[in-house]
Amino acid sequence: MASLGAMATTRLLGFLTWKAAAGSASARAVHGSAGRQQGYMSAWVIDQYGTNGVLRHTEEIPIPEINSSSDIMIKVNAASLNPLDVSMRAGYGAKLLKLRRDPFTVMDSESEFPLILGRDVSGVVVDCGRDVTHFTPGDEVWAAVSPWKQGSLAEYVKLTEYEVSHKPKTLSHVEAASIPYVASTSLSALVNAGGLCRDSCPNKRVLITGGSGGIGTFALQLLKAWGAHVTVTCSQNAEGLVRGLGADEVVDYTAGNVAEQMEEMEKFDVVLDNVGGNTEEWAMDLLKPWSGAKYVTLVTPFLFNTDSMGLLDGTLNAGLTLQSKAAQSFVSNGVFYRWGFYAPDGPFLDTISLLVDAGKILPVVEAQFPFSQVPQAFHKLEQGHARGKTVVKVSEEEEGLAEELMERSYAETEQEIQKNAK
Numbered sequence: 001m002a003s004l005g006a007m008a009t010t011r012l013l014g015f016l017t018w019k020a021a022a023g024s025a026s027a028r029a030v031h032g033s034a035g036r037q038q039g040y041m042s043a044w045v046i047d048q049y050g051t052n053g054v055l056r057h058t059e060e061i062p063i064p065e066i067n068s069s070s071d072i073m074i075k076v077n078a079a080s081l082n083p084l085d086v087s088m089r090a091g092y093g094a095k096l097l098k099l100r101r102d103p104f105t106v107m108d109s110e111s112e113f114p115l116i117l118g119r120d121v122s123g124v125v126v127d128c129g130r131d132v133t134h135f136t137p138g139d140e141v142w143a144a145v146s147p148w149k150q151g152s153l154a155e156y157v158k159l160t161e162y163e164v165s166h167k168p169k170t171l172s173h174v175e176a177a178s179i180p181y182v183a184s185t186s187l188s189a190l191v192n193a194g195g196l197c198r199d200s201c202p203n204k205r206v207l208i209t210g211g212s213g214g215i216g217t218f219a220l221q222l223l224k225a226w227g228a229h230v231t232v233t234c235s236q237n238a239e240g241l242v243r244g245l246g247a248d249e250v251v252d253y254t255a256g257n258v259a260e261q262m263e264e265m266e267k268f269d270v271v272l273d274n275v276g277g278n279t280e281e282w283a284m285d286l287l288k289p290w291s292g293a294k295y296v297t298l299v300t301p302f303l304f305n306t307d308s309m310g311l312l313d314g315t316l317n318a319g320l321t322l323q324s325k326a327a328q329s330f331v332s333n334g335v336f337y338r339w340g341f342y343a344p345d346g347p348f349l350d351t352i353s354l355l356v357d358a359g360k361i362l363p364v365v366e367a368q369f370p371f372s373q374v375p376q377a378f379h380k381l382e383q384g385h386a387r388g389k390t391v392v393k394v395s396e397e398e399e400g401l402a403e404e405l406m407e408r409s410y411a412e413t414e415q416e417i418q419k420n421a422k
């Protein structure tokens with residue numbers, strides 16, 4: 001049996017056991033009677049913004065209360081981390097998120113602390129508000145937790161019915177926790193900003209920059225499931241992973257100028273940019289001009305602006321930046337310039353559940369950590385070079401599976417991705 005320390009460092013790209021189609025998703029159940037949860041729960045919190053040292057484990061966080069008729073209380077089995085958690089730990093987005101949490105507290109000094117991070121959950125429903133119709137206590141569910149809500153690095157998390165979905169039957173909780181936040185963000189970026197949908201994808205060529213990370217590995221699989229032609233940029237050592245997940249063409253950004261490497265390629269209908277920086281300078285030229293092509297970036301200055309300039313000036317400045325870039329891109333390249341953002345969407349997760357259970361989307365879990373090692377999980381994420389997702393196992397129910405998966409080496413599982421994705 002491996003030690004917890006080893007668990008923290010073991011690369012568990014495994015989890016990609018081929019999942020046979022397991023039939024359709026369960027019919028949505030009608031809410032039955034609920035047992036109220038009371039008392040205190042275990043959670044990782046921050047009491048101030050800062051580096052990893054601000055993370056504190058406590059057993060004394062009050063269990064959230066069902067106080068709206070559409071609330072659902074979930075006992076968390078697994079949570080996952082996203083780059084946003086690391087940024088939020090340091091105070092990123094604090095001004096706007098505080099406003100979103102409670103518009104009436106923006107002018108006063110009421111604190112958002114203790115704040116719980118963690119943006120994904122897979123767990124079991126333990127309680128429901130009286131108007132909840134699709135879920136009942138005992139249901140296994142998954143969801144993305146909006147950044148303005150208390151997160152999932154806790155025993156319980158409270159969400160609304162609209163944000164929650166039945167978890168794919170073929171995934172463990174650890175596997176399931178790796179998907180909701182990147183799925184909701186990818187959907188928002190590709191569909192709302194990129195104008196793509198399942199029916200339009202078969203004729204589309206899409207470029208994903210940063211294809212090896214959390215968003216990239218999910219968006220790539222969704223686009224392939226929808227029939228698009230997908231090219232990704234990533235490091236050379238991630239090529240096996242992204243090809244295994246279905247990438248049609250792979251460009252190694254460490255091998256030289258990406259734009260030059262792609263000069264001969266047919267142009268794209270959509271670029272999904274997960275890297276930012278100067279990507280937009282060269283990516284615009286790779287889009288089909290005057291044909292409705294879109295550049296969508298997930299790396300925006302919006303929250304940074306509201307943090308540094310204040311809510312009003314920051315929002316205005318971001319709006320002007322977006323407007324001027326959009327106008328410039330349209331005039332000079334004949335392409336649309338857009339920002340993509342996470343948006344909560346439980347019903348969309350229902351669709352993803354079907355794709356997962358049909359084996360069309362695989363969870364990509366690079367590393368998992370026990371609940372006792374949340375700071376180590378943050379540290380792992382901060383090192384960068386993600387290959388999929390980092391998951392925290394909150395409940396011990398996943399212990400046996402975790403140990404089994406730990407025994408599989410990175411090389412073995414990468415081969416498995418390639419074999420299974422064929």
Ligand SMILES: NC(=O)c1ccc[n+]([C@@H]2O[C@H](COP(=O)([O-])OP(=O)(O)OC[C@H]3O[C@@H](n4cnc5c(N)ncnc54)[C@H](OP(=O)(O)O)[C@@H]3O)[C@@H](O)[C@H]2O)c1
Nearest residue numbers: 083210212213214215233235253274298340341342385386
């Ligand atoms: N706007 C929103 O609402 C929203 C929501 C979610 C995420 N995001 C943002 O979207 C970005 C991607 O998120 P994520 O969760 O996928 O991050 P991630 O899991 O950290 O993945 C980033 C990936 O990009 C690769 N990479 C780094 N530099 C690259 C380059 N120049 N070219 C190609 N690949 C490169 C990294 O691997 P190597 O370094 O080894 O190459 C890594 O695999 C982050 O900046 C995140 O903050 C925004």
